[in-house]
Amino acid sequence: MASTFISVEQGLQTAGVGKFQYRLFVIFGLVWLADAMQVLSIGFSAPSIAKTFGITVPEALQTGTLFFVGMLIGAFFFGRLADRIGRRPVLMIAVIIDACAGVASAFAPDFAWLLFLRFLTGVGVGGTLPVDYTMMAEFLPAQRRGRWLVLLESFWAIGTIFLALLALYAVSWGDDAWRLIFFVTGLPALVGVVLRFYIPESPLYLNRNGKSDQAHQVLQRVAKVNGNNITIPQLQAEPQERKSIFALFSPEMRRRSISLFLAWALISIAYYGVFVYLPVRLSTEGFAFMRGQEFLVILALVQLPGFALSAYGVEKWGRKPTLIGFLLLSAVGCMLYSLGTDPVIVVGSTLLMSFSLLGTWGALYAFTPEVYPTALRASGMGTAGAMARFGGLFAPAIIAPIMTTHFTLALGVLSAMLVAGAVAIWAVDVESRNRALD
Numbered sequence: 175m176a177s178t179f180i181s182v183e184q185g186l187q188t189a190g191v192g193k194f195q196y197r198l199f200v201i202f203g204l205v206w207l208a209d210a211m212q213v214l215s216i217g218f219s220a221p222s223i224a225k226t227f228g229i230t231v232p233e234a235l236q237t238g239t240l241f242f243v244g245m246l247i248g249a250f251f252f253g254r255l256a257d258r259i260g261r262r263p264v265l266m267i268a269v270i271i272d273a274c275a276g277v278a279s280a281f282a283p284d285f286a287w288l289l290f291l292r293f294l295t296g297v298g299v300g301g302t303l304p305v306d307y308t309m310m311a312e313f314l315p316a317q318r319r320g321r322w323l324v325l326l327e328s329f330w331a332i333g334t335i336f337l338a339l340l341a342l343y344a345v346s347w348g349d350d351a352w353r354l355i356f357f358v359t360g361l362p363a364l365v366g367v368v369l370r371f372y373i374p375e376s377p378l379y380l381n382r383n384g385k386s387d388q389a390h391q392v393l394q395r396v397a398k399v400n401g402n403n404i405t406i407p408q409l410q411a412e413p414q415e416r417k418s419i420f421a422l423f424s425p426e427m428r429r430r431s432i433s434l435f436l437a438w439a440l441i442s443i444a445y446y447g448v449f450v451y452l453p454v455r456l457s458t459e460g461f462a463f464m465r466g467q468e469f470l471v472i473l474a475l476v477q478l479p480g481f482a483l484s485a486y487g488v489e490k491w492g493r494k495p496t497l498i499g500f501l502l503l504s505a506v507g508c509m510l511y512s513l514g515t516d517p518v519i520v521v522g523s524t525l526l527m528s529f530s531l532l533g534t535w536g537a538l539y540a541f542t543p544e545v546y547p548t549a550l551r552a553s554g555m556g557t558a559g560a561m562a563r564f565g566g567l568f569a570p571a572i573i574a575p576i577m578t579t580h581f582t583l584a585l586g587v588l589s590a591m592l593v594a595g596a597v598a599i600w601a602v603d604v605e606s607r608n609r610a611l612d
Contacts (some may be wrong), residue, residue: 253556
């Protein structure tokens with residue numbers, strides 16, 4: 175009798191990959207698209223915010239600072255909560271905060287209210303990150319998981335394109351441009367609130383928390399939606415386990431956690447250095463177009479083949495080799511800027527960086543949830559996301575002063591961070607390609 179019981183991984187393989195996973199992909203992707211627009215809207219909205227409230231642009235950029243602080247808190251808190259009370263309820267809470275605070279930001283009566291609402295929006299956006307990727311990973315069999323998780327990240331590029339086009343149109347709204355931007359960027363998440371009511375709880379989470387029957391029902395539902403008229407065998411019950419957040423740094427987890435979190439922080443600092451502070455410096459040397467919406471669309475289009483190669487690489491070569499390759503390519507691309515200010519060099523280097531760095535992010539989002547057990551998966555993703563926000567918050571203090579005074583040195587620092595990120599990935603003690611989640 176015992177031989178008829180199967181694992182959740184075997185259940186996912188039996189249920190197959192089809193319409194159910196495609197629906198999840200679109201639902202999660204829609205909110206990820208909205209999150210990209212929310213993050214990237216900071217720079218485009220600041221000038222009109224400053225005019226509306228009679229403040230300086232640096233003061234208006236405080237909305238971005240509080241947004242990142244909110245993302246840091248939301249990623250860590252909601253990631254941890256998803257391991258404690260379940261993926262589905264946290265999924266709903268995070269996206270409701272994301273959508274409601276995001277749309278409400280457009281109607282802020284004064285700057286203090288706007289700061290508060292952008293902070294709340296950041297909390298929601300940060301909270302969607304660990305739960306979405308954790309849940310998507312837990313509905314995919316091992317042989318398909320990496321590719322799907324990388325492609326989910328490609329919605330970031332689509333959101334980038336939408337935001338650039340929106341910013342172009344919003345100019346006609348004058349001082350109220352920021353209100354249009356915040357309203358529209360919140361709408362996809364608002365739609366996501368409705369769609370997420372149809373998402374069941376993760377079968378892995380259910381089975382790991384003494385609810386094997388419910389997990390079996392979810393897998394049977396997956397099979398039915400995918401058009402597989404089969405009966406899923408009963409699941410082998412797994413021992414219930416609750417782990418402290420400190421278990422991320424237990425002897426068996428310490429090396430991978432420290433290595434991964436370091437990589438997330440370093441890559442984040444390099445990302446903001448390349449795409450925020452480098453264009454500011456280059457704009458003073460005749461490349462002001464690099465900060466424009468039209469060039470942002472081009473950068474986003476270049477990201478799509480980067481995601482495609484990353485999706486291929488994580489399954490063909492493995493997660494770690496793909497990540498290391500993209501990071502080293504990013505480091506080379508960064509140093510190419512030091513060859514001069516010829517437009518071909520500058521634009522070519524920027525396009526290469528957009529291709530390689532976003533390919534890096536795609537592989538990183540696929541790799542991270544796979545290296546942790548179910549009881550710590552969302553916590554690990556949440557902590558990684560928090561480390562990325564730390565990187566974003568510290569980037570101005572680390573990169574901006576060097577970029578202003580010593581351009582070549584700044585390029586060297588950014589390249590060194592990317593190489594250090596590759597070393598950190600190499601130090602992770604597990605390769606998760608074709609590895610069943612436990």
